[in-house]
Amino acid sequence: xxxxxxxxxxxxxxxxxxxxxxxxxxxxxxxxxxxxxxxxNMSNNAAVTSDGGEIGRAQALQALACGTAAHxxxxxxLLKPESDVGAQVIVQGKxxxxxxxxxxxxxxxxxxxxxxxxxxxxAKTAELIVIEGAGSPAEINLRSxxxxxxxxAEAAAIPVILVGDIDRGGVIAQIVGTHCVLPDCDRDRxxxxxxxxxxxxxxxxxxxxxxxxxxxxxxxxxxxxxxxDAWQLPAEDVMDITSTSRSGDVLKVVVPKLSRIANFDxxxxxxxxxxxxVEIIEPGRPLPSDADLVLIPGSKSTIGDLAFFRAQxxxxxxxxxxxxxxxxxxxxxxxxxxxxxxxxxxxxxxAKGSVQGLGLLNVETTMAPKKHLADVKGVHLKSGAAVTGxxxxxxxxxxxDTESAWLQIDGKVAGAASNNxxxxxxxxxxxxxxxDFRRTYLEQLGGTSQISDYGASVDAALDALADHLExxxxxxxxxxxxxxxxxx
Numbered sequence: 001x002x003x004x005x006x007x008x009x010x011x012x013x014x015x016x017x018x019x020x021x022x023x024x025x026x027x028x029x030x031x032x033x034x035x036x037x038x039x040x041n042m043s044n045n046a047a048v049t050s051d052g053g054e055i056g057r058a059q060a061l062q063a064l065a066c067g068t069a070a071h072x073x074x075x076x077x078l079l080k081p082e083s084d085v086g087a088q089v090i091v092q093g094k095x096x097x098x099x100x101x102x103x104x105x106x107x108x109x110x111x112x113x114x115x116x117x118x119x120x121x122x123a124k125t126a127e128l129i130v131i132e133g134a135g136s137p138a139e140i141n142l143r144s145x146x147x148x149x150x151x152x153a154e155a156a157a158i159p160v161i162l163v164g165d166i167d168r169g170g171v172i173a174q175i176v177g178t179h180c181v182l183p184d185c186d187r188d189r190x191x192x193x194x195x196x197x198x199x200x201x202x203x204x205x206x207x208x209x210x211x212x213x214x215x216x217x218x219x220x221x222x223x224x225x226x227x228x229d230a231w232q233l234p235a236e237d238v239m240d241i242t243s244t245s246r247s248g249d250v251l252k253v254v255v256p257k258l259s260r261i262a263n264f265d266x267x268x269x270x271x272x273x274x275x276x277x278v279e280i281i282e283p284g285r286p287l288p289s290d291a292d293l294v295l296i297p298g299s300k301s302t303i304g305d306l307a308f309f310r311a312q313x314x315x316x317x318x319x320x321x322x323x324x325x326x327x328x329x330x331x332x333x334x335x336x337x338x339x340x341x342x343x344x345x346x347x348x349x350x351a352k353g354s355v356q357g358l359g360l361l362n363v364e365t366t367m368a369p370k371k372h373l374a375d376v377k378g379v380h381l382k383s384g385a386a387v388t389g390x391x392x393x394x395x396x397x398x399x400x401d402t403e404s405a406w407l408q409i410d411g412k413v414a415g416a417a418s419n420n421x422x423x424x425x426x427x428x429x430x431x432x433x434x435x436d437f438r439r440t441y442l443e444q445l446g447g448t449s450q451i452s453d454y455g456a457s458v459d460a461a462l463d464a465l466a467d468h469l470e471x472x473x474x475x476x477x478x479x480x481x482x483x484x485x486x487x488x
Contacts, residue, residue, distance in 0.1 A: 002123040003482035008133035010174035014165035015196040017058040024065040025466035035126040036062030039115040040148040042079040044262035048390040053093015076118035108145040138178040150186040167197035179216040192219035222473040232461035251447030254291040260300040269432040287317035296334030328423045335425030339363040363399030378409035385437040389430035
């Protein structure tokens with residue numbers, strides 16, 4: 001029989017994704033066939049899967065922790081926000097619809113069926129499934145029709161462990177308050193709790209653990225100290241990206257934080273390079289004048305984010321950067337923004353029509369309904385360095401500067417560059433995970449690469465995370481709490 005356990009949080013951003021990744025690695029190292037699962041995720045940071053769909057990037061990392069390929073069944077519902085009121089809904093890896101919140105609520109019964117279908121199919125491939133919730137079960141106003149937390153746990157008959165975040169303060173209220181507001185059926189489904197992100201002497205919270213245990217009757221599993229190596233793992237939120245270098249003689253990469261920034265995992269390999277500083281520029285701040293590279297990332301809404309880019313005055317900053325001889329790299333949506341025009345004849349991103357791009361590349365983009373999803377392999381034409389990555393975009397880009405293609409992907413030239421080669425764009429995400437390419441690219445900017453094997457560094461960080469959990473949590477109890485998956 002396959003066993004399953006669900007990790008839910010007493011709030012958002014309590015560290016559920018990382019804990020699930022760590023537990024996946026812990027149990028995989030013990031010889032179990034483990035799979036991650038998240039019924040519903042909301043993120044524009046997606047990964048292309050082995051079966052040709054897309055899931056949340058966090059679930060792809062968790063799959064890596066298990067030692068298996070990412071699959072659409074690991075995250076059957078992915079919400080990709082396109083505006084403040086609407087999101088593209090990806091179901092089992094494919095676009096289902098673009099829905100507003102009220103319409104999404106009406107679709108939840110159908111989506112719950114799909115999540116259960118994926119869950120039971122995944123269960124046939126594993127001995128243990130570690131499930132991640134979303135947000136908090138204490139949001140009881142959303143309990144009706146819920147598919148992300150207790151609604152799924154109830155439908156699949158899965159026990160729950162609750163995680164609290166002590167770093168933000170009030171963790172006793174987080175855990176005990178959740179116990180107080182939940183209905184009896186949901187309260188009884190939670191079997192245990194743990195505390196995450198403790199700084200200092202863990203024993204100082206012994207009395208706190210006792211208070212929570214006495215008030216909830218849930219089993220305490222331990223207190224996790226702050227995991228100092230978290231920065232070495234791919235970030236789930238763009239503001240979690242930190243660099244090892246903040247000052248001194250380093251290469252400076254600046255990244256404007258677009259309102260619908262997407263697939264920013266391109267930044268992860270750069271951020272862990274000791275000789276590179278990656279700075280995320282918040283709206284309202286100018287792009288720094290001392291940048292070596294301005295990297296314009298992907299976007300879930302290219303035309304909308306182009307307007308957002310201009311509203312911050314970043315276009316003026318970018319033109320100044322180019323005049324000073326600085327380098328620019330646009331990836332996916334950022335590539336589209338660098339051209340002369342972006343046309344949307346079908347109104348895929350909003351109103352039909354065309355808008356003027358930033359005009360730094362002599363190319364034009366036309367949006368099209370069909371999304372392109374693919375893992376790709378190729379070479380950097382100038383150096384011959386091998387590259388791997390993935391494409392996940394709508395639209396095609398063409399024009400004179402594509403004749404200065406700087407990549408060859410699957411046997412075809414790809415990307416575009418300016419006459420002097422300092423402004424480049426392409427649709428390929430994940431280029432910088434390729435060690436030889438990353439070294440070559442940084443050298444052309446005047447920097448150096450000190451990470452010889454990025455994949456190995458991520459794998460080592462996952463092992464370090466697993467070691468961290470083994471020391472501070474009651475792993476045997478966590479496994480004992482997992483229950484057999486009931487037949488669908």
